[in-house]
Amino acid sequence: MDRGIVRRARVAIAVTFAVHGAVSGSFATRIPWLQEHLGAGPGELGLVLLAPAVGSLVTMPMVGRFAHRVGVRPATRLLIALWCVMLALPALAPGLALLWVTLLVYGAVAGMCDVVMNAQGIEVEQRLGRSIMPGLHGMWSVGGLAGGAVGVAAAHAGVDARVHLAAMAAVLLVVGAAAGSWLLDVRAPTGQDAPARFVLPSRPLLVLGAVGFCAVFGEAAAQDWCAVYLRQVTGTSPGVAAFAYTGFAFTMAAGRLGGDLVVRRVGPVVSVRLSGLLATAGGVLVVAARTPPPAIAGFMLIGLGVAVVVPLVFAAAGNAGRTPSEGVAGVATISYSSGFVAPSMIGGVASVTSLPISFVLVTVAMAAVLLGAGSLARRPPAENTDRAAA
Numbered sequence: 001m002d003r004g005i006v007r008r009a010r011v012a013i014a015v016t017f018a019v020h021g022a023v024s025g026s027f028a029t030r031i032p033w034l035q036e037h038l039g040a041g042p043g044e045l046g047l048v049l050l051a052p053a054v055g056s057l058v059t060m061p062m063v064g065r066f067a068h069r070v071g072v073r074p075a076t077r078l079l080i081a082l083w084c085v086m087l088a089l090p091a092l093a094p095g096l097a098l099l100w101v102t103l104l105v106y107g108a109v110a111g112m113c114d115v116v117m118n119a120q121g122i123e124v125e126q127r128l129g130r131s132i133m134p135g136l137h138g139m140w141s142v143g144g145l146a147g148g149a150v151g152v153a154a155a156h157a158g159v160d161a162r163v164h165l166a167a168m169a170a171v172l173l174v175v176g177a178a179a180g181s182w183l184l185d186v187r188a189p190t191g192q193d194a195p196a197r198f199v200l201p202s203r204p205l206l207v208l209g210a211v212g213f214c215a216v217f218g219e220a221a222a223q224d225w226c227a228v229y230l231r232q233v234t235g236t237s238p239g240v241a242a243f244a245y246t247g248f249a250f251t252m253a254a255g256r257l258g259g260d261l262v263v264r265r266v267g268p269v270v271s272v273r274l275s276g277l278l279a280t281a282g283g284v285l286v287v288a289a290r291t292p293p294p295a296i297a298g299f300m301l302i303g304l305g306v307a308v309v310v311p312l313v314f315a316a317a318g319n320a321g322r323t324p325s326e327g328v329a330g331v332a333t334i335s336y337s338s339g340f341v342a343p344s345m346i347g348g349v350a351s352v353t354s355l356p357i358s359f360v361l362v363t364v365a366m367a368a369v370l371l372g373a374g375s376l377a378r379r380p381p382a383e384n385t386d387r388a389a390a
Helices: 003-029 031-038 042-048 051-070 072-088 096-128 133-156 161-180 203-234 238-288 292-306 309-320 324-336 338-352 355-371
Strands: none
Touching: 003 031, 003 072, 003 096, 003 133, 003 161, 031 042, 031 096, 031 161, 042 096, 051 072, 051 096, 051 324, 051 338, 072 096, 072 161, 072 324, 096 133, 096 309, 096 324, 133 161, 133 238, 133 309, 203 238, 203 292, 203 309, 203 324, 203 338, 203 355, 238 292, 238 309, 238 355, 292 309, 292 355, 309 324, 324 338, 338 355
């Protein structure tokens, strides 16, 4: 394939990742508006915000069949367009029940789009012959930060969320559509059987999924609890506590953007081992810290440590599965399910012991990433007989 076409596809998929992140970042900034607009209490809001995760986890195992039938490029273009359109809809919901349904669909589209755009990224990576997946996930972080910055500005200016989110949806829809024309047109070989409607991962993919699960566990726990940890354990001010999240997000984004250089030099297995070592050291530092500086440093190390793990797990899954979309779908379902478990488990353990004790779980999960790094060694695609389907 012409190298120019592949290079353009690399730019296109990077823009697609950024658009996906910008939708997420834009929506996150207007959650307070939704809560106030609909008069939702904390419990009601928490239940509503569970809907996207439910929708995503239910539909991700199904998207491999869709991508097989229509091709990865058409699937990516359609789903990124739907994802942009979905940004405008939650603010239009007249009540909590309809908002829950809307966010269920919002999450379903998000999850399916996540799978196919990662599959497209793996296809481009295979043709380039060098690592690009961490950088693509870094572009997602950049898009999220950009969308969040616009959302913060709109909220401070008093712009109605319905206007803000509709305008962002329109802009991102145009950007995503323009990028989509440069994506690789990859289709299944003639005669290849379509995947089952709901595909469970093969045994090798289960191991990769476990590594991804541990990485997302550390990411979700640190993201949701770092500021609370600084306030309750170190007794610092709200401003300093908030800096813990800023530091965590910065090192994770920087680690992803610069991660490809490390992967190209030492390979994915060594990269994940180094990542697990850094994240484990960060967890130990957090557990031991009783003042803000070491606690913040610990969270920053966790962010840096988990940065490249999920992108590399997805790349390994895409190479090990019969097709990239099938491999990513199975592993993403396992990995992202950790987002359900981590925040509540940290809170539950902390309620009966303490936050430092609860972050021992994070440290153990990071050590498991270190120990499971060998599963990322390149292997031939899984045979159909090794794949369970329902």
